Every structure is written in C-alpha cells, then in structure tokens.
Amino acid sequence: MFRKLGNDFLIEYLKRFDKYPFEAEVGGATVAIGEGKPLFKAIFHDDIPKTRLLTSTSLALGEAYMDKKLELEGDLFTALCCLLTQVKNFSLRRGPLSKLLKPSEKEASQAKEVSSHYDLGNDFYRLWLDPTMTYSCAYFKNEGESLEQAQRDKVHHILEKLCLKPRMSLLDIGCGWGYLLIEAAHQYGVEGWGCTLSREQWKKGQERIREAGLEGQVHIELVDYRELTKQGRTFDRLVSVGMLEHVGRSNYPLYMQTCSRLLKDEGLFLLHYISGDNEVSSNPWIRKYIFPGGTIPSLREIISLSYEPDAGFQTLDVESLRRHYYKTLMCWYRNFQKVRDKVMAERGERFCRMWDLYLCGCAAAFWIGNIDLHQILFSKGTNNDLPMTRWF
Numbered sequence: 001m002f003r004k005l006g007n008d009f010l011i012e013y014l015k016r017f018d019k020y021p022f023e024a025e026v027g028g029a030t031v032a033i034g035e036g037k038p039l040f041k042a043i044f045h046d047d048i049p050k051t052r053l054l055t056s057t058s059l060a061l062g063e064a065y066m067d068k069k070l071e072l073e074g075d076l077f078t079a080l081c082c083l084l085t086q087v088k089n090f091s092l093r094r095g096p097l098s099k100l101l102k103p104s105e106k107e108a109s110q111a112k113e114v115s116s117h118y119d120l121g122n123d124f125y126r127l128w129l130d131p132t133m134t135y136s137c138a139y140f141k142n143e144g145e146s147l148e149q150a151q152r153d154k155v156h157h158i159l160e161k162l163c164l165k166p167r168m169s170l171l172d173i174g175c176g177w178g179y180l181l182i183e184a185a186h187q188y189g190v191e192g193w194g195c196t197l198s199r200e201q202w203k204k205g206q207e208r209i210r211e212a213g214l215e216g217q218v219h220i221e222l223v224d225y226r227e228l229t230k231q232g233r234t235f236d237r238l239v240s241v242g243m244l245e246h247v248g249r250s251n252y253p254l255y256m257q258t259c260s261r262l263l264k265d266e267g268l269f270l271l272h273y274i275s276g277d278n279e280v281s282s283n284p285w286i287r288k289y290i291f292p293g294g295t296i297p298s299l300r301e302i303i304s305l306s307y308e309p310d311a312g313f314q315t316l317d318v319e320s321l322r323r324h325y326y327k328t329l330m331c332w333y334r335n336f337q338k339v340r341d342k343v344m345a346e347r348g349e350r351f352c353r354m355w356d357l358y359l360c361g362c363a364a365a366f367w368i369g370n371i372d373l374h375q376i377l378f379s380k381g382t383n384n385d386l387p388m389t390r391w392f
Contacts, residue, residue: 174243
C-alpha cells in the first residue's frame with residue numbers, strides 16, 4: 001500500500017513536466033505524460049521518496065539515474081532538454097540544503113573543492129579531451145571543424161583580443177595545463193605567468209613548459225590568485241578562462257579588485273566564464289557531485305562590479321559563445337562514450353552515469369539557454385591606443 005502511494009505521488013509529480021510528451025513507467029505501469037508522440041521513456045525501477053523530490057528535483061532524479069533506479073529509453077540529450085526547459089517547475093527547499101548551496105568560500109575550502117574535480121587525474125582527462133588538454137569552451141570557426149582545431153582557435157581568438165606585443169607580460173589566472181600561455185609565448189613572444197590550485201594541472205604544465213623549451217619564458221605556480229598581489233607584481237595583460245565559476249559569489253568584488261591590482265594602467269583583461277540569468281545558486285546535484293562550491297555569476301553582476309571604484313575597469317567588448325559550449329560539451333560527451341568501458345572498469349558504473357549526466361546535461365542547458373558563456377574584454381582605465389575595430 002505504501003509503495004503504491006509513493007508510485008502514485010511520483011506519477012502526479014512527473015505530470016508537472018508535461019510541456020513535451022514522454023512516457024513514465026512506474027511500478028510496472030506505463031503512463032503517458034504530455035500530448036503527442038513520446039520523445040523518450042523514463043523507467044523507474046524503484047520509488048523516489050516524496051521528501052527527496054520536494055527537497056530537490058535535480059538531486060533526487062540525478063541520484064536515481066546514477067544508481068540505475070531511473071533509466072531512459074531514447075536519447076539522453078533530448079530527455080534532458082525536455083526536462084531542463086521546465087526547470088522552473090523543479091522543487092528546491094533551500095533550508096535542508098543550505099550547506100550545499102552556501103558552502104564556505106574561504107581560501108582553504110576552495111582549494112579543496114577545486115582539487116576534488118581537477119585532480120581526478122591527467123590520465124582520466126587525457127582519455128576524452130583533445131590533445132591540447134583544454135577543458136573549457138572551444139571556438140568553432142568553421143562547420144565540421146575538429147574539437148582540437150576549435151580549441152586552438154579559441155585560444156587564438158582570446159589572444160587576438162588581448163592585442164599582445166613581444167615582451168609583454170601575460171598572467172593566466174586558473175591556467176589549467178598551460179596551453180594558452182605556451183601558445184602566447186610561441187606566437188607573440190610574451191612572458192607568460194600562470195597560477196592554478198590543481199597539483200595535477202601544475203605537474204602537467206611544468207612538463208609542457210620543458211618540452212616546449214620555454215623554462216625561462218613561461219612560469220606556472222601552484223598558488224591562489226589572491227597571493228599574487230602580496231608579491232607586488234603587475235602585468236600588461238590578464239586572462240582568466242573558466243575560473244571565475246570557482247571564486248564564490250561573496251568573493252566576486254575581491255576577485256575584480258585583485259585583477260585590477262594585478263593589471264597595469266591601460267592594460268587589458270579577458271574574462272571567459274559561464275554565466276547564469278540570475279544571482280541565485282539553484283542546482284544541488286552539480287554542487288554535490290561535479291563542482292563543489294561552484295557558482296555561476298550573471299553577466300549583469302560582473303559588469304556592475306567591474307565599474308566599482310576599486311576595480312576601475314571599462315568594458316570594451318562582450319561576446320556570447322553559448323552555442324560553442326553546447327558543441328564543445330557534445331564533443332566531450334561523444335569522446336567519453338568511446339572510452340566509457342575503460343573508465344567504468346577503473347571507476348565504476350555509477351561514476352560513468354554521473355559523467356554522462358554532467359556532460360550531456362550541461363550541453364542541454366547551453367542549447368536551451370538556461371546558461372551562457374561570455375567573454376568580456378576590459379581595459380583598466382581608458383586606453384586610446386587600441387585598434388578601433390572589433391576584429392584586430
């Protein structure tokens with residue numbers, strides 16, 4: 001009787017997502033939800049407690065999928081697009097999830113959180129990233145372009161915006177495995193500096209610098225970006241790709257102020273980050289399993305903070321690469337499927353289903369516009385020496 005009551009609630013709950021037609025199999029019975037030909041079928045092998053669904057839809061359904069209590073017949077991307085388009089119908093009780101949605105944003109906590117994702121191991125990321133080992137949105141200049149070429153194009157798209165000249169100093173905040181800095185040194189003759197909190201990325205970065213013969217020209221340090229100002233260093237150019245999402249909302253003002261202090265007057269700062277349409281953290285599943293402490297800033301709050309007196313930036317250019325990130329993530333997802341058996345043998349099926357959901361779910365979120373990717377080019381103060389056209 002109690003199982004039947006649980007199944008009945010689950011079916012009624014799923015009916016709130018009836019914008020697109022699908023089938024739900026619950027307790028052996030199949031129910032049609034929405035009107036029209038079903039786009040996929042959700043098969044529930046076990047009930048999901050009412051309290052869990054009402055506390056967080058994303059956490060309840062995400063964990064059910066990871067544990068194979070929920071399986072899908074049909075295309076995962078299609079199913080996720082259908083559900084995430086209706087994300088406003090998701091339940092979220094912030095009180096019980098306060099530690100997850102509002103974690104500590106102190107320096108020590110953030111170092112641990114970053115490490116939990118990026119220190120899964122270079123061997124793991126090497127399996128499904130392209131040879132540049134670039135773990136951020138690519139830039140697809142041409143139809144049919146490979147992921148590797150699109151990642152190279154992304155780096156040069158950024159470097160062109162920075163108007164680099166020989167012997168300039170360039171700081172990459174959150175430099176990953178160092179590919180951008182090495183390309184900047186080769187192509188523009190700059191002196192590159194990078195910082196990361198991931199020991200695995202730092203180790204690979206040192207290896208790459210040695211292989212490129214750039215030991216005296218490119219430097220990567222295992223250090224928090226906030227520590228750099230204590231050393232009194234300033235740079236001609238700053239770039240930060242996919243790092244702002246780990247800063248934490250309470251630290252955004254400090255982040256912009258720190259970048260300003262690190263940048264010379266009239267210098268340029270290219271900020272590349274995932275952006276949301278509001279200033280509220282609302283995805284407990286991502287917070288718990290993928291990016292602990294991760295927070296997506298809105299475009300409006302970053303632009304607003306950039307003009308605060310302690311930052312003193314001027315906005316030169318804003319570009320959305322939303323569809324480029326959708327395409328990047330689908331490339332990663334397809335690459336991951338090719339090595340899935342190997343990953344499953346090493347890390348288990350639950351881990352693989354978690355990464356299926358992460359890569360495909362993020363691709364869906366970018367495709368339907370729940371999240372965006374922005375590149376913002378700032379100058380510190382007024383710079384009248386730059387080219388007057390957008391394409392330099």
